[in-house]
Amino acid sequence: MPENFIERPRKNEKDDAIQYVKSLLTQAREDNRNEDIEKLEELVRLLHTKKYGLVWEEHAEIVEEEMKTKIPVFVEDAGRKIVGNLDSENYNFLLEGDNLHSLHLLEKTHSGKIDVIYIDPPYNTGSKDFKYNDKFVDKTDSFSHSKWLSFMERRLTIARNLLSEEGVIFVSIGDDENATLKLLMDEIFGESNHLNQISVKTKQAAGASGGGEDKKLKKNIEYLLVYTKNSDTAPVMNTVYKKTEISELLETYRQNNVSWKYTSVIVDRGRKIYYDSTVDGDGNEIKIFKRENVIFKSVGKLSKEENLTEKEVYEKYFDDIFVTAMPQSSIRPRVLEKIGQQNLTKTSVFSIEYVPKTGRNKGRMYEQFYKGEKLRLFAWFSDVAEKENGEVFKKDIEGTLWDGINLNNLSKEGGVNFDNGKKPLDLLNRILKMYPKSDYTILDFFAGSGSTGHAVAQLNKEDGGNRKYILCTNNENRIAEEVTYKRLSNIQSDLPHNLKYFKTDFVDKTEFPDFTLESELLNYITPLVELEFGIDISNPSVQIILTEEHLEALLQNHELQAGATLFIHPDVFLDTKEQEQLSELQITLQEIPDYFFGKELWS
Template sequence: MDTVLLKEIKHVLLSFPEYWEQDSLLKSKVIDDLRDYRKDLIEKLLDNEKIRNAYTIKISNNYIFRIDDLIDMLRYKSYWDNSYTKYSNEIGLTSEGRYLKYNTDVVVDFPHKDCVLQGGMTNEEVGKKEVFYHKILAKEEIDILLEPKVFINVKKYDVNGEHEVKEFHDSDNLIIKGNNLIALYCLKERFAGKVKLIYIDPPYNTGTDSFKYNDRFTHSTWLTFMKNRLEVSKEFLKDDGVIFIQINDVEMAYLKVLCDEIFGRENYLNTISVRTKSNAGATGGGEDKRLKKNVEYLLCYCKDYNSFKEFNKVYKKVELMSYIKQMENEGKSWKYTSVFKDFGEKVYYKTIKDGSGQDINIYKRINFKTQSISSIAEEENISLEEAYRKYFDRIFTTENSLSSIRTRVREATDNEDNLYSIEYIPVSGKNKGKVTELFYKGKNKRLVNFLKETAEIDENGKMYKKDIYGTLWDGINWNNISREGNVVLPNGKKPEELLKIIIEMATNSGDIVMDYFLGSGTTAAVAHKLGRQYIGIEQLNYGDEDSVARLKNVINGDGSGISSIVNWTGGGSFVYAELYELNQKYVKQIQNLTSEEEIENVIEDIKEKAFLDFKVDIEKITNENSDFASLSLEEKKNILIQVLDANQMYLSYSEIDDFQYEIPESVKQFNHSFYNKS
């Protein structure tokens, strides 16, 4: 697609014959003259209104020429001439004259960090080892690329099946099929500042072909790919929202620095280590010369640290008696071994003040009685487990708490081996605003901690020890997760249990959860079961094993994953929509080619129907006199994709009424509703 701005720049530069060698622009000479502030060149550029508007800042009726922006455009813009060899060689992204796929020098200021890569993520069945990236785009082209697109094949699913939908409501769950960068910009106006949690599981850039996602980026392209998406996704977060990014050690260090820049170091919360596999066995279990990988990482940032409150308390549960046995086997002391058989008579002692001036009422406990849990079991002729269950609410230990309240209580009471309780209303913490009772025991008035505060009994009478999740998450079951949700994804699938922890930790009922690397739909499935609203975006085609199939199973009462834990029985709904493909369908068609015989038909189809890059003469590139016929199938496919106009992959919403696209009225109604247009 020819752009007005490029035409104007070329028109100005054509008035300087020294910048041209036949039809090829001598970019380095232009750049050198711009850096030397060549007066006549700058004057001609600034005389052009469109160039002046694009590359200057007006301050007090004076114009400041953003010369570096124009130089960057000249350096990175592909000017293709009529030479096929030069054309094919110039496809790609460069930095200082080197193509990014050969560039291994990545620092914080990595190549093309200020660019937009529209490229997708597919690694199709033909086994492509390199993703196709579009060219570096100028501002005008970026605006076209990222403007809202048309949604088609819109459906709503609920317990009664599939339905036509003409309106979109703010409370609807949403699944979008299409390039996630484009889709994010389609969603931005409607959902900016409304999402409480973003979880993504992007390509790890491992250099393998284990996943359908392209996983063979170079550092620079991978970082640019991630930067484009993280920057826009930040705009979706509420002020107290958070993002979790799952990654392994290949790019984790680089990603941390990138996220520090995008979200701000002050908004960094944690790096969580998630144990994913068992330890190496007796033989060592190393991977090549390296140690076996047992963990992945979750990088966690908030939108605004001052607005972020705190994570909800989420606990890891272990069967209590097994936990006690494990402590004994490891030679560790299990401290919850005492029982209050009688809390004694509660007698008012005195009132003191806490640090904020609030009352603390102190009570002395007369004739209280304690006994060890083991002696109770022996005395009552019951098992230790039965004793724990019977006296569950009275089992305790004491600790040498360093709190200011304990200090005040100790100073206000005595040094005798007795028991005091207090009642007060905390001004902060989990019991803020509630009347709270605490016990202090012994000569030093040690704080009493009850087992019931760190353990629970479920509806079946089973006792569990609870530990708050910190930054090491182990005990999550990664076995047999490939069929969770009744859809199969052999590699890369995450356990529903993992997403349950994240979603419960970061959100409350009704909050919006987003995942724009949705895959088989784990995030959406768990959010659905937990009563959260969700937005999912996926580009790849998983056939019958995709997120839509999984969510339909969830609505119909899927019993796998966390269903039994949260008592899931079905219900709810979601809306599904696809981005209207233009050139993107030809990209897929080209990628699926398996033989030379298919090439000619595709070329003719592209010539007749596709939107071609205005700088490329496809006839000259593919005719009998060119070198095209001597290329391999893969090389031909690469070239044909590059011939397509990068900005015409999907249909813009502004073109929805164009008769040539034959968009049904119901689809138009949905799009108007989604974009809040009349």
């Protein structure tokens, strides 16, 4: 630790204030100034009183102190560049270094641009999971909470600046700091921007340890705090589902003596004959068809007839299994009125075709079936289930208790060992699916084992999305190189994508006391340009121009792409013709290094 570094810069501020007021109080008593005595006594009491809200003693951090004289920069480790997808120009990024330095640089490239942040910070359990100023913080440290809050406050404040107006942040946390984290995030993001606190079941509580002498209940959940940048502009999150494999679900129903409803199968939908038409509430046509020679069978009967297991029946007839219901719908009464009750029998089957205005089928032609004298609606099993790799899973809406996280083979995920807090892909998958877009940037600045990057690549493959990730981690115990990067490299055969690996370095301002600092910083522009645009600098949509000759050659050879962005040195002067050419091509100009390092150059 540096010699003159003061970790607790405000250690004596309050004590000094109290002592000063007490000295005034002593003098007032000696002078018998009763009115002053009363007021000073009240002031001492107030100085000892905590107001509502989160109060902690701020602690300084060496990595932040370093930035007073050293400017963080990125340097690419070109040997770790991965070009896994030749068909894509997009790149993902792994940033090695203290995450405060990485966040500082991301403020230059991604302020207001990150849509989703997920982090799994140290839980501050006192079991060597949290270091502050290169020392582990344990429960004997009376400032353990203050140090953790100081650490998190700096990083979460920057995280909020990075979020877009539609951005959302998810933070995993345990019991030790859950309450303090909630108060801290209320202060930084605003209490009105708190979406949810989700309880995530992460282990089984079965069995007892310590001979049954434990005084506390077994811990089997962690928490996920969810905040928006702005609740007024944040999108509506997608519903989260718990998935249960169908044979497992049916066995659970049998063991608990619960009736299972989805047992009917429409094997043949019969001949479709146009019957009549009615209209919905907006006057749009609803076509009605009578169905003849329809064939129904039960799941059990099909299992016997075709020598199939129950599971195989649900897989084969996935789209044909149903249960009938009496819906609260404005459509059914209109259809019933048009058909006429007198024309319905127990065996009647009708279908309708229309374009719903709301719901999961909004805006597309949809077919519904009705059956019997009361015209009961078919509720399809496929609307509450899904097929995944040929297997059938029942979906149930999960609220703020997620107890269906798949923890099987967690240690093997990604082909890397990570004993301290490896997050399951199933959890990350749920989080990513909550955000209602498939083309967005996700940041994880406590990247650890790289689960977030793995989950992004996996979900893109699953739904054809174009999500991009930025991961930040230090390289303590070579975690960045031998765990995070290794995992992202391991998955390339199944989930090919592009990756750049940047390491944090520093430019010492004391070594460049004059204009030479600007020249030195020019050497570190390329990684920031690549990071901001998510590309390799060979991409023609972005160019770095350091000389007039370079610009002249690009224009003469017609190598500038329309709509491109040029990062241009201030010593490059444009004549009238060049300005006109750039204007015609709708080129955006940004001055460097001021664009990225203006604050450092002019402070």
